Amino acid sequence: MRSTSQWPNPFPIPTFSYDVEFKLCKGNEVYEKAGASLSVTRAIKMEILDKLAQEMFAIKAYPDKNEITSVAQELVSKHPCLKEPGNGTGYDGWATSIKFKLGNYRSKLSQAGCSEVAVNRKRRGEEDDSGSNRFSLKKPKRGEVNFIPDAPENYNDESLENERCILEDEMKKRDKNMALITQKMDITFSLRRNEVVEMQPLVKEMHLRWPALFLKEQICAEFSRITTKDLMGTFMTALDTYSLRLIKLYRIRKAAFRNDMDSLLQKFDEQVSNIVQHRRTISLEGLPIFVRDDETKLFLTCLDTDPVERATRGVTVGILTVLEDYVGPNSQSTVINTAIVLEEDIILDDLPDLPTAFAYLFGLLYGLNMELPKELKYTFEAVQHIFMELTSTCSQRIRSFKTKHLTKV
Numbered sequence: 001m002r003s004t005s006q007w008p009n010p011f012p013i014p015t016f017s018y019d020v021e022f023k024l025c026k027g028n029e030v031y032e033k034a035g036a037s038l039s040v041t042r043a044i045k046m047e048i049l050d051k052l053a054q055e056m057f058a059i060k061a062y063p064d065k066n067e068i069t070s071v072a073q074e075l076v077s078k079h080p081c082l083k084e085p086g087n088g089t090g091y092d093g094w095a096t097s098i099k100f101k102l103g104n105y106r107s108k109l110s111q112a113g114c115s116e117v118a119v120n121r122k123r124r125g126e127e128d129d130s131g132s133n134r135f136s137l138k139k140p141k142r143g144e145v146n147f148i149p150d151a152p153e154n155y156n157d158e159s160l161e162n163e164r165c166i167l168e169d170e171m172k173k174r175d176k177n178m179a180l181i182t183q184k185m186d187i188t189f190s191l192r193r194n195e196v197v198e199m200q201p202l203v204k205e206m207h208l209r210w211p212a213l214f215l216k217e218q219i220c221a222e223f224s225r226i227t228t229k230d231l232m233g234t235f236m237t238a239l240d241t242y243s244l245r246l247i248k249l250y251r252i253r254k255a256a257f258r259n260d261m262d263s264l265l266q267k268f269d270e271q272v273s274n275i276v277q278h279r280r281t282i283s284l285e286g287l288p289i290f291v292r293d294d295e296t297k298l299f300l301t302c303l304d305t306d307p308v309e310r311a312t313r314g315v316t317v318g319i320l321t322v323l324e325d326y327v328g329p330n331s332q333s334t335v336i337n338t339a340i341v342l343e344e345d346i347i348l349d350d351l352p353d354l355p356t357a358f359a360y361l362f363g364l365l366y367g368l369n370m371e372l373p374k375e376l377k378y379t380f381e382a383v384q385h386i387f388m389e390l391t392s393t394c395s396q397r398i399r400s401f402k403t404k405h406l407t408k409v
Helices: 018-034 042-059 065-078 092-112 157-171 178-187 189-199 203-209 216-227 231-256 259-269 275-290 308-312 354-367 374-387 396-408
Strands: 299-303 317-323 335-342 345-348
Touching (some): 042 065, 042 092, 065 092, 157 178, 157 189, 178 189, 178 216, 189 216, 216 231, 231 259, 231 354, 231 396, 275 354, 275 374, 299 308, 308 317, 317 354, 335 354, 345 354
Parallel strands (some): 299 317
Antiparallel strands (some): 317 335
């Protein structure tokens, strides 16, 4: 399993074999004196590309274009004699070669049985549910560091399944051994991720087969296994950092939005106690409005006298707030329950507040490898990129939101 979530900048160019390092050293001396590039033989190029592919895969199985380019740039910077002649950058050819070498390296690993790339082995004649043989690549997209790790040493699918059964039995007990549950969840991580990514089961099926995954502690632990990040600590710290700026930004720009933003701010102004908690809540509730997502698809409400099934019908991803039916004169509705809804079912309830529910929901989306709802794309992208710092790239809308608005408030 990988332990770092950030692509290194600059990328550490590895040390090559003694003879290649010797030739590069001499080539750099000649380049410094005469400006002449080294004549790269096939053997030298293969040695360089092989080492780079191994080092890159150890950090990320599927580096993006910018990350591959950064490696080529750093290679030429460290060894100027490898710079390509002409008026270009001097490393475009190296970037192309690195890209294809990585593809070949992944193919070799796939044939050897490496889970992270073997999941993308296309089988001839294989069709999807629609009858099409279109192939979709399964790879990390949202900051997943350990997407599908290989099984731990001395374990195979059969022994991991036995561990899962022990874990399932422990979850049926009234007094659960949480240390044992954590240990078994760590051991079975590779089996669970392979199921989640390759078979794409329903949330109900995952709840039956992996009930421990839906414990609050294990939602955070699974998120850490996948991304190496502390879910609650990172999210709440970022929310406290940005909440004041977000609310100030909502006030400045509220005229640009429908009455929902004005109503939200008015509700916040009426609060007289627990201001920090209300600040967190309002900053989250206003986020989809500001980035022009449909907040009604995420934040759901119903009365405690209403059937819950009616509120969750058709909901793929959401947070449900249950309010007390009776509200006295000049008083606000009392929150009875806050729950997470996935695929029309309440997965986790009795949560203390909406920000906590949002954090657990975010963790579950990663743990279950669920696609982010299209109508909430920018809301979750803002959380990924700005709050959690899981992605280095983002859409133009979120980049503008961060640079033009949020950082200048």
